[in-house]
Amino acid sequence: MFDMGTAFPFGRYRTGVPTRAVIQPCRRSGVPAHAESRDDQWPLAPLNTSWLMSACGRIPLFHKNEVKIVRAVSAFVLTAAALLATALPASAGTVEAAVALQSQARLEARGAAVVVPVRVMCQNGATGSLWVQVTQNVRGELATGDKYTANVPCTGDHHKVDVTVVARTKAFRPGIAFTSASLNVYLPPDSSGTVESDREMMLVR
Incomplete structure (x- = not known):
């Protein structure tokens, strides 16, 4: 059962x-x-x-x-x-840009500042800003300074831009320094890009 x-x-x-x-x-x-x-x-x-x-x-x-x-x-x-x-909007596009530091920079006011030559290129119609920093070892201590440039020419061609960097700690002196440059570019409506350059540079009077 x-x-x-x-x-x-x-x-x-x-x-x-x-x-x-x-x-x-x-x-x-x-x-x-x-x-x-x-x-x-x-x-x-x-x-x-x-x-x-x-x-x-x-x-x-x-x-x-x-x-x-x-x-x-x-x-x-x-x-x-x-x-x-x-x-959702499409991802931001890229923009053509380039930056290059030259091999020498000129000291001013007995090392209180240094003029750094930079070659920049950014796409025509874009807007660009440039930041440059210089650091040097002066007898065991660091001399450093930086400069921000709000506007650089953007025509699609290469341009030389002289950036004056003022020392903030110690005065610069003739010799080797380490220099960095960063170029930020924006092209409406939604394209942007950043290019950088780093190198050793000779500071001369």
Whole structure:
């Protein structure tokens, strides 16, 4: 004879309703004793297997309507992500630019400043700014200075720009110094770029 208690591990059934909802596996995993019910305490209603499986630490059951809702939400999220991707602006383009430091720079005012010659090139119609820094070791101490030039000519051709850098710590002296230059260029509406140059430079009177 078919034993419903053996077929359904959640308790013995009578005509499809639970006669005793004592779940021994849940008792061992920490479910309190008041979760047990007797025939006269348990309402004669179909067993909520989703609750039982969740209480036992198993994956809860889903109704077919809930599955449809999950699928609809997933489709909505994917559609929204696609629309957002098409609405975002394209990545910024590049602009032609170049910068080069010359091999010598001229000292001014007994080393209080140095005039650094720089060759720059940026695309016609763009705007460019130039930053130059000079650092020199003077008897074990650093002499350094920098200068920012807001506007450099941008015509598509190479131009020589003399940048006067004032010493901020010690006076520069004739000899080798390390020089850096950075050219930032912007071309409307959304193109930009930065080019850099570093080299040793001879400071002369």
